Structure formats: structure tokens, C-alpha cells
Amino acid sequence: MTDATPTTTIRVGGDAPYDVLVGRGLVRELPGLLPPQAKKVLIVHAPTLGRKANDVRETLIEAGYEAIIAEVPDAEDAKRVEVAAFCWQVLGQADFTRTDVVLGLGGGAITDLAGFVAATWLRGVALVQIPTSVLGMVDASVGGKTGINTAEGKNLVGAFHPPIAVLADLDHLDTLSKNEILAGFAEIVKAGFIAEPEILDIIEADVDRATDPATAEFRRVVELSIALKARVVGEDLTEQGLREILNYGHTLGHAVEHAERYQWRHGAAVSVGMVFAAELARLTGRLSDEAVDRHRRILESLTLPVSYPLGRWNTLLATMQRDKKARAGMLRFIVLDEIGKPVVLQGPDQSLLFAAYQEIGS
Structure with missing residues (x-):
């Protein structure tokens, strides 16, 4: 799918302002959005997005970053403390520092989880969201709310942790039912x-x-x-x-x-x-x-x-x-x-x- 219209940039203000880019083919913009001191990126994604995660990884590697993939369960099954702990383990074993980046690639549940992991690792590292669902684009990935569920309710454990950028790439929606x-x-x-x-x-x-979406x-x-x-x-x-x-x-x-x-x-x-x-x-x-x-x-x-x-x-x-x-x-x-x-x-x-x-x- 191609889109003749240019990318739209929507600014989110506040103490930690960032941009939401809406358009197509936005993965190429990713390296330019990362902090200059970053060296490593953890890509958190659902099982169905393995190919897209690898495409993102290749883009980052070509730009000189060390990119690591963490596959997690899909939908609300991702939003459990056990899954967050798995991501923390990956970050620890790969020696992620405060200058490195967590990236959420997926629907709203995945971006919630990735945000929570970024908020809690070393008390907060940079976060980039690449939502791949309508819900993720218009709601979950924007605004800095992160969280996981407990047996007592939804999103009862979480943190406010705004991303440094959101890429709302409409290409990701073309294959959705x-x-x-x-x-x-x-x-x-x-x-x-x-x-x-x-x-x-x-x-x-x-x-x-x-x-x-067309x-x-x-x-x-x-x-x-x-x-x-x-x-x-x-x-x-x-x-x-x-x-x-x-x-x-x-x-x-x-x-x-x-x-x-x-x-x-x-x-x-x-x-x-x-x-x-x-x-x-x-x-x-x-x-x-x-x-x-x-x-x-x-x-x-x-x-x-x-x-x-x-x-x-x-x-x-x-x-x-x-x-x-x-x-x-x-x-x-x-x-x-x-x-x-x-x-x-x-x-x-x-x-x-x-x-x-x-x-x-x-």
C-alpha cells in the first residue's frame, strides 16, 4: 500500500514532549529518533509479528545499533508480571544501560508491557512505540500510561512513562482482518x-x-x-x-x-x-x-x-x-x-x- 500524502507529525507536549508520526513506511525514520548515546535496542513483540520485528532489527543493525528481540505472548497474556520479568532478564543478560532503548512493536497490550518494562528497568530507560493495531495507534501507545494486570483487576500495576517517539505506520494495518x-x-x-x-x-x-485503512x-x-x-x-x-x-x-x-x-x-x-x-x-x-x-x-x-x-x-x-x-x-x-x-x-x-x-x- 502506498500513500501519496506526507507524514503527519502530532506533538505531545508537557514536561517530556515527543512526536507521534502518522504515515506509511515509517520504520526508516526510526534510527533518527533514537537518543545519540543509545547503543542497544530491545524489540518486544508478539509471536505473529516475528517478520516485522526482524525488519525493524535489520534497520537498526544497518544504522549501527545492537538490536535484540524478545518475543512475548499476544494480547492480554502479555500483561503479566512473569512476562515483564522475562523482559527484565533479557535486558540484564544483554547489559542494557540507562542510555539504551526499549521498543514496543504490537497492539495495545504489547505497548503497555513494553512501556512498563522501560519504566521499571534501571528506574526508567528510553521507550519507542510502534503500534500495529488501531487500538494501539489511537490510544495505548500515546500518553505514557504503562501497566500490567493482576488477578484483582486490569492495569492496577503500572507507571507513567512517556515514550520518546511513536511511529503510527498505517502499513501495519493493511493485513489486519x-x-x-x-x-x-x-x-x-x-x-x-x-x-x-x-x-x-x-x-x-x-x-x-x-x-x-486505504x-x-x-x-x-x-x-x-x-x-x-x-x-x-x-x-x-x-x-x-x-x-x-x-x-x-x-x-x-x-x-x-x-x-x-x-x-x-x-x-x-x-x-x-x-x-x-x-x-x-x-x-x-x-x-x-x-x-x-x-x-x-x-x-x-x-x-x-x-x-x-x-x-x-x-x-x-x-x-x-x-x-x-x-x-x-x-x-x-x-x-x-x-x-x-x-x-x-x-x-x-x-x-x-x-x-x-x-x-x-x-
Whole structure:
């Protein structure tokens, strides 16, 4: 696949600014983005990306770096302390120093893991992310949140550790199945509902073109999503305020992922979570019936789920109460006053939560 348009550079500000490059054929840019004192790079990748990892390795070797590959499990199976320990072992045996680099090549789970490994090795080494999924490009690789899962919940162990660069190379998406692409669109839809309604308009106008990596519409929604996240995390890296809006749909969504033992895709769980948050906003008089219906229409057009079994509520509630977004024992939800206007709903009554859940129950 070729792309006549030039590479787009999206700047993430803050105390440790970096660029997200969006385009095609971006691996050639990698050596020029590494710190001048770096000598070694660890490439962390999933099993299905062995060929791409070798291509990255060859590019680095040609540029004079020592490049080492660490293959880890795919998806959420990568986000375990045992896998992080394996990566630490590789780094130790290869004598990686504070001036060397960890590179994450894969979907959101791989970039989360690679980021956590980089944050914790020698109290922090340089990190480069090369996301290979829609979710990874628009969400996980940007913003410096890193983490692994525990038996008690998702991402409960982690660190804020921004990368020095992100290469969102659209070439990596050309071989993905349609289902893989659609699973990543929940985070794009989220960006549309909380701040970028143009995204919603593009999807509603032609869902097939919006979800085709070869089209200008696809690139537009990806770039809008990345730019939104860049603006938010540039102002609030450690989630003390503004960054919370990026959790739209995630409080219940993470509980669904935990209930499903991470066998559900992240996007599917967040899709259910967004409809729940919309119903919660409607019940508190914030959101119109039409706005809630729009959530369902758009998500269903992407074949994403909008309901969850009624009998699972108690399990989900217990998990949400352990969620890292809860504060002083009170649950916090991002809801909408209207489309494009997210607010925090803190400590809602459990009867209200259950009423909202009944609206999405199946």
C-alpha cells in the first residue's frame, strides 16, 4: 500500500514532549529518533509479528545499533508480571544501560508491557512505540500510561512513562482482518463522543470507508483521535484532572474485561461501557434519548456489542469498586452533559447504577 500524502507529525507536549508520526513506511525514520548515546535496542513483540520485528532489527543493525528481540505472548497474556520479568532478564543478560532503548512493536497490550518494562528497568530507560493495531495507534501507545494486570483487576500495576517517539505506520494495518480493525474503533468513537464529533459524522456518513485503512476518511479519524489524546495528556500526564475524560466507557469496560478473564477485546468491553455511561447520563438528566440512541447506532454499525448479561451486575460492581479510578471509596464515571462535553459523575447511588445497567442488560 502506498500513500501519496506526507507524514503527519502530532506533538505531545508537557514536561517530556515527543512526536507521534502518522504515515506509511515509517520504520526508516526510526534510527533518527533514537537518543545519540543509545547503543542497544530491545524489540518486544508478539509471536505473529516475528517478520516485522526482524525488519525493524535489520534497520537498526544497518544504522549501527545492537538490536535484540524478545518475543512475548499476544494480547492480554502479555500483561503479566512473569512476562515483564522475562523482559527484565533479557535486558540484564544483554547489559542494557540507562542510555539504551526499549521498543514496543504490537497492539495495545504489547505497548503497555513494553512501556512498563522501560519504566521499571534501571528506574526508567528510553521507550519507542510502534503500534500495529488501531487500538494501539489511537490510544495505548500515546500518553505514557504503562501497566500490567493482576488477578484483582486490569492495569492496577503500572507507571507513567512517556515514550520518546511513536511511529503510527498505517502499513501495519493493511493485513489486519476487518474484525481486528473494528475492535479498535471503540476508542475512536470514544474520542468522537467526548470531544471530536467530526469522527461520529464521518462514521455515520459511510462506515465502510471510515474503517478502511486505504481511505482518507480512515486516516482522518485516526489523526483526530491521536491529536485529541496528545492535547489531553500534554496538559495532564498523570490524570489529576483533564485526562480523566479519556476514561469514558472504561470504568464498566474494565470490569467487563475482568469478568470475561480478558477473553473479550478491549474495544468490545469499552463499547458496552460507553452505552452504560450514556444511560447513566440520561437517567441523571444530562443526555437526551437521541444522544443515547446515537451511541447504540454507531457502535452497532461497527458490530460492537452494546449489552451485557443482567445477572453479572454484582460481579461487575465489586470489580469497579477496586478500580484505580475510584477515589476515597467512591466510584467515578465520565458521563456526557451533551456530545462533546464530558464531566465527572462522582459517587452515584448504587440504585442509579443498577437502573442504568438494566438498560443495557441482556
